[in-house]
Amino acid sequence: MSGTMKISHGLPTPGREYLSEIWDKSENHSADHTPGTFAAYLRRSAESLEQQRPMKPVLLPTLTQALLEGPC
Known part of the structure; x- marks a missing residue:
């Protein structure tokens, strides 16, 4: 088991x-x-701890008012 943080x-x-x-x-x-x-x-946590519970995805709504429009 390993962990990653961006x-x-x-x-x-x-x-x-x-x-x-x-x-x-x-x-x-x-x-x-x-x-x-x-x-x-x-x-330390990445090396010595192990996830015990199954991971469940968190579905978040798309905030359309935060989207940019037009050419980038």
């Missing part, structure tokens, strides 16, 4: 820093195994 780099937004950008910085190159970090907890 961490988005997001849209370039002035004044906003995304978690993936923080992890990409050279000073954080070992953050995935530094004790007490979110990444360390994520790694």
Whole structure:
């Protein structure tokens, strides 16, 4: 059993820093195994925990008012 978490780099937004950008910085190159970090907890759970319940998809409605129209 394994787990995956997608961490988005997001849209370039002035004044906003995304978690993936923080992890990409050279000073954080070992953050995935530094004790007490979110990444360390994520790694530990992925290595030692096993899903017991069957996974069920969550069906979400499409928010049509949030869709963009016109050429991209």
